[in-house]
Amino acid sequence: MLFNTLLLASTASATCLHGLSMFKRAEGEGVKVGTFGYGSLNGPFNWATLAVENEACKAGANQSPINIDASVTVAAEKPKLDIPKVEEVEFENLGTTIEVLANGTTSFAGADFRLVQFHMHTPSEHHVNGEYYPLEVHMVHQAVADETQLAVIALMFQVSAGESTSIIKSLSASLPAVSTPGTKIAIPGGIDFTDVLAKIESSDILQYTGSLTTPPCAEGVTFLIVKDALDISVADFNSIKSIIKFNARYIQNTLGAVNMLEVGNLAGTAQALQLPIVEKPVAVEAILTKGHTFTVTELNGLPTEIAAVVVKRRSPKYT
Known part of the structure; x- marks a missing residue:
């Protein structure tokens, strides 16, 4: 399903897909602002109406984000990240989020993945044992051997009275330059991933297979949730929040259960009580x-x- 949906979405402007090899911008092309959003008519409840390739947003049974509870198991191994030092990286505003085009290799479960970008959601899209976080960062990876296979390392951030972790500090000074959708700037010196690598090493990594959290909502995406949160300062969080605004998809149904839009469509009817429920x-x-x-x-x-x-x-x- 992921392969077919990616083919249909070849002209789509979707946050999670941006930067992947099949969606590279032409030389000199500007930043393309997303056509979907998080409002009343262009938001998650209506994504499937915006384009035919977004069918999974309303029909998929393994959609993300979810609440990470005891049913989500700890990964058998941890991802191994190798992110080279670069002279500069591109930081841009897609309208639906802000993102950094990154470069690196991640090894996981016997396969190599290429880190292509990381982007932000405020508040967090995933919940951990019912708790949401102020910020969630998605590090999007594409498999080297099979480019239709995607993996996302999800980082949670908690507001702290102290300084931000290194990944946020690296870009905080550049935030004013990308405050308008469609703008971009080069960050000299690249991004410092030191704190991210340390947190991945010390934290439990929770693994499940879900979907893109933005259109086209394609399924078959491997999520690696870093359970322990990183720090972000009050000032940096407020700056990011003022640019991104609200861009989190609502929590989806239990994996394997009917799509939440189907649940909502039957709300208030007798049929709603007969929907299949996945229980332990x-x-x-x-x-x-x-x-x-x-x-x-x-x-x-x-x-x-x-x-x-x-x-x-x-x-x-x-x-």
């Missing part, structure tokens, strides 16, 4: 013992809440 299996024998008290939340398929007590343990055949 729990053995009845583990919770139903004589004298055990619990709350019944559903009877005959209808919302209910009554106190109950087990008077006789049920046979294991019902587990």
Whole structure:
């Protein structure tokens, strides 16, 4: 699905896709401002209407971002980043975000990926155990052997009373120059990834397969969520927020469950109660013992809440 959607999106202006080999700008071409957004009519609820290639935004069953909870496992290995020192990098405003065109190689799960850019979302798109963060940075990678395969390292940022981490400090002085959509500037000396590399080494990395969080919402994207947050100063956060405004897609349904737009379309109807729900299996024998008290939340398929007590343990055949 990712391959087909990327082909359809060959002329699309999409944050997560920008900078990839199949979407390179022609020599001398200016910054292309995104045609989607986060407002009432051009926002996530309507992305599928903006272009035919955005069908997955309303129909995909493995969409991002999600709430990172216990169902998302720690990656078996950590990504290994090799980011060379460069004389300068391009920093630009796409209208939907601000991003830095980067260069580097990341090795993960036996494959090599090319770092092409990182961009920002305020507030964070992913939640970690229900908590959102003020800022999330996506480091977008493209596989070297198969350019249709994408991986995203997601960094969370917490506002701090101290200084920003090195990746933010490297670009903070250039923020005023990209305050207008369509503008760009060269950052001399490149970006200092020292703090990012240290955090990846010290933090748990949580892995799941989801989708682009912007149109065309193509699925099959590997997300590597760095669980522990990095620091951003109050001043830098306010500067970034004033440029980007709000650009976070709403939390999506449990992986494998129906698209949230389908859930919303059925809201207020009897059919909404019959939507398939992905739940973790729990053995009845583990919770139903004589004298055990619990709350019944559903009877005959209808919302209910009554106190109950087990008077006789049920046979294991019902587990």
